[in-house]
Amino acid sequence: MSVSAAGIQAAASGAVEPQFSSSAPQAWMIETRTQTDSMRASAELKRAMMEEEGVRHDVYRDVAGNLTVGVGHLVTASDGLSLGDTISDERVMELLEADLEHAEKTVSDLVGDLPLFQHEFDALVDLVFNVGQGSVSQERSPKLNEAISAGDHQSIADELHYHSAGGATAKGLIYRSERRANIFLNGSYEDPRMTA
Known part of the structure; x- marks a missing residue:
């Protein structure tokens, strides 16, 4: 999967959506609930995540104090990155x-045999990405x-709300939780801040 440098930068500024390309059919086109072991995050989810997380080429500390870069990637020792380092568009997408x-994989393990619509799977992927496997x-x-x-x-959707990071409530996480629930229940990937 590739994305142009202009596409990433435009996505970060909100100007235009990044261009994703793939030879495989778009997974979001699945219209029936199916087993999750072959499902992948949709292009719509990736766009929504880039809007929520932003795209940062410089390593920074997030609201919880963790070293972060790219699209909300928590830096690990194996990344070989330090505060202030800069990465390329290609590395952003790789991460x-x-x-x-x-x-x-975490979502597939979590739900087991429960079949999901693509948008339900996407919402759970966003949850795991945002709050961590644990x-x-x-x-x-x-x-x-x-x-x-x-x-x-419906009860799964009710449990998609996480509002705090580093022990403090974050307004951005409130909106993200609302967006995640809308994705799960309605297949709506729109930013709720745009309709508020």
Whole structure:
């Protein structure tokens, strides 16, 4: 998958959406609930995530104090990056794809045999990407796991709200949670701030 440098920069500024290309059919076109083991994040979700996270080429500290770069990528020792380092557009996309692959697998493991619509899968991928794998565990999110076990899609949507980072409520996370619930319930990827 590739994206042009102009596309990433424009996405970060909100001017135009990035151009994604792939030889595979777009996964978001799935119109029936299906098993998640072959599902991948849709282009719509990637655009929404770039809007929410922004695209940062310089390593910075996020609201929780974590070193971050690209599209909300938490820097690890294996990345070989330090505060203030700059990465290319290509590295931004490589990091995003790797993070999404991890989130997609986590969602597939989390939901097990529960079939999902593409937009439901996307919302859960966004949740895992945003709050981390540990936050959706049975111990930390028992209601989410109960809703999944029961196949109760409305209750799953009710558990997609996370509003704090670093112990403080963040208005951006409130909007992101609303957007995530709209994606899950309605397949609407629009930014709720635009309609508020």
